[in-house]
Amino acid sequence: MAAEKLQPILAGRNLVKRYGRVTALDHSDFDLYPGEVLAVIGDNGAGKSSLIKALTGAAPPDSGEVFLDGKKVEFRNPMDGRQAGIETVYQTLAVSPSLDIVDNLFLGRERLKPGFLGKWLHMLDRKSMAAVARDKLSELGLLTIQNIRQPVETLSGGQRQAVAVARAAAFGSKVVIMDEPTAALGVKESRRVLNLIKDVRDRGMPVVLISHNMPHVWEVADRIHVHRLGRRHAVIRPRTHTMSEGVAIMTGAMDPNTHAAGAFALPEGA
Amino acid sequence: MSNDNFEAVAEAAGGSVASFEPEHLGFGERLQRFLHNYPTAAPAFVLLVAVVGFYLIVGSRFLSAFNLSLVFQQVTIIGIIGVAQTLVILTAGIDLSVGAIMVLCSVIMGRTAVLMGLPAPLALMLGLLAGAACGAINGLLITRLRLPPFITTLGTWSIFFALNLWYSESETIRSQDLATQAGLLQWMGVSFNMAGARITMGTLTMLVLFFGMWFALNHTPWGRHVYATGDDPQAAQLAGINTDRVLLSVYIVAGVICALAAWALIGRIGSVSPQAGQSANLDSITAVVIGGTSLFGGRGAIAGTLIGALVVGVFRNGLALAGVDVLWQEFAIGLLIITAVATDQWIRRV
Numbered sequence: 001m002a003a004e005k006l007q008p009i010l011a012g013r014n015l016v017k018r019y020g021r022v023t024a025l026d027h028s029d030f031d032l033y034p035g036e037v038l039a040v041i042g043d044n045g046a047g048k049s050s051l052i053k054a055l056t057g058a059a060p061p062d063s064g065e066v067f068l069d070g071k072k073v074e075f076r077n078p079m080d081g082r083q084a085g086i087e088t089v090y091q092t093l094a095v096s097p098s099l100d101i102v103d104n105l106f107l108g109r110e111r112l113k114p115g116f117l118g119k120w121l122h123m124l125d126r127k128s129m130a131a132v133a134r135d136k137l138s139e140l141g142l143l144t145i146q147n148i149r150q151p152v153e154t155l156s157g158g159q160r161q162a163v164a165v166a167r168a169a170a171f172g173s174k175v176v177i178m179d180e181p182t183a184a185l186g187v188k189e190s191r192r193v194l195n196l197i198k199d200v201r202d203r204g205m206p207v208v209l210i211s212h213n214m215p216h217v218w219e220v221a222d223r224i225h226v227h228r229l230g231r232r233h234a235v236i237r238p239r240t241h242t243m244s245e246g247v248a249i250m251t252g253a254m255d256p257n258t259h260a261a262g263a264f265a266l267p268e269g270a
Numbered sequence: 271m272s273n274d275n276f277e278a279v280a281e282a283a284g285g286s287v288a289s290f291e292p293e294h295l296g297f298g299e300r301l302q303r304f305l306h307n308y309p310t311a312a313p314a315f316v317l318l319v320a321v322v323g324f325y326l327i328v329g330s331r332f333l334s335a336f337n338l339s340l341v342f343q344q345v346t347i348i349g350i351i352g353v354a355q356t357l358v359i360l361t362a363g364i365d366l367s368v369g370a371i372m373v374l375c376s377v378i379m380g381r382t383a384v385l386m387g388l389p390a391p392l393a394l395m396l397g398l399l400a401g402a403a404c405g406a407i408n409g410l411l412i413t414r415l416r417l418p419p420f421i422t423t424l425g426t427w428s429i430f431f432a433l434n435l436w437y438s439e440s441e442t443i444r445s446q447d448l449a450t451q452a453g454l455l456q457w458m459g460v461s462f463n464m465a466g467a468r469i470t471m472g473t474l475t476m477l478v479l480f481f482g483m484w485f486a487l488n489h490t491p492w493g494r495h496v497y498a499t500g501d502d503p504q505a506a507q508l509a510g511i512n513t514d515r516v517l518l519s520v521y522i523v524a525g526v527i528c529a530l531a532a533w534a535l536i537g538r539i540g541s542v543s544p545q546a547g548q549s550a551n552l553d554s555i556t557a558v559v560i561g562g563t564s565l566f567g568g569r570g571a572i573a574g575t576l577i578g579a580l581v582v583g584v585f586r587n588g589l590a591l592a593g594v595d596v597l598w599q600e601f602a603i604g605l606l607i608i609t610a611v612a613t614d615q616w617i618r619r620v
Contacts, residue, residue, distance in 0.1 A: 096498040096506060
């Protein structure tokens, strides 16, 4: 059994982060297992963002350890995390509106033509980038976007978010983190992004979803990490806990240990 | 089990999500979209109208190969400086010091060659290095001290110009001295005749420069990063782009291009004058703006600047041939600028 035991793909242990006298992370743990959507919920100021930033390298923790694939890692900036295979979709989209979809997908990691043109003239390999972009978008069922050469600003909010998600899914080799991906979207567009999240998960990529939207969380998450007062307060499941119970645990109105399903749910096989 | 009705509501809404409403656009909106995708279309149209218009007013004198090549000669300096200015404006900045950098570099080239007696190629190199140094000063002030580009380059404009007056001792270097001691510096003025047109090396250099910058902006990662930095710097940073490095490189490249313009300036006027090229600052911004590049950054095309410079050149030349007073030339250019900026505001609302 020991050999077969499921190991977390991304884990944090005893993470501490202080900003002046404010303790944003107070010895928090974190576990993301392969193939799951793990939602992170918590009240404003609970330290969700600090937790994510500690894991991705955007704001390295003061103390504590981060493990990727069981190996200890120390990310000093978001690029470190990205290079190790952790892609983050930010709340503020992080796409360049006037660049087209292909350029946005490859922004910061462009491909160059082989041979002289690439080596000496740094010429972009437009064809291969467009081919990869088309592949990735159709894998995610996004080829409703007809022209991958159209500027991102001509897309709707949902489509833009889809481009950002596609970029993360295309390049994230290990983990995709989404920070409030539906916060700015309408009902229909949110639905589209939720389906995307499920698609990404079904393709085997674990997803961390930070969201305030309980119905969305309860719809797509396999497990829910409840963050409270800078720590992991509980890990619950949509199947065992109702939304009201989740909110009660999150706000401190309910002790997670009193619930029949227990306070720390593990995925099957772990 | 979840006992909430949220999900049912969401499911009900789910059916028609994947489809996007077909768009029914009026002519105005379609034009707006079109200009949005092809920002150089508007100035190209204006250029075409201006050429046809002046042909009808002035006659074949205007459309002669010689006169058209003259227009190109007249816009050479502005065109070259315009390339530098486009680059800076694409990053949502502005460079008011371009004219001063150009004059300073031309004085450095001239004095090191004629008064210090350095070999002309070395003098040329020194001038180009000085351009790079001026650009680096602008870039460092903007990226390290986080000063707004407008204020930074307003300050360095004065500083570079003062340095120019000090180093040149307000003296002009005569054309004959340059010709005997440093002919290379006048190379940009060398011309040849082709089918009645008189084409100078300066004009050719400008065209090569436009092509090179078009390639760099559209077909290299650096070019994409310049656009991304001007478009939304935060998004660019989140995508892993070092925007400070991009900005610094942009100002340095702009400085080198200004030094190239200095060489072209010497070729055009033959001599080196510390008072030459005074109008280059505003003229270059005019060319960029008329060319459809947005002052808000991230939007525009280098080809537009060439067209913008040509529009200004054609208006000046055509109105002069038509015998219109210089003040009305300025009036027309002013109208063009305002129209161009208003068009840009409209286009950006897509």
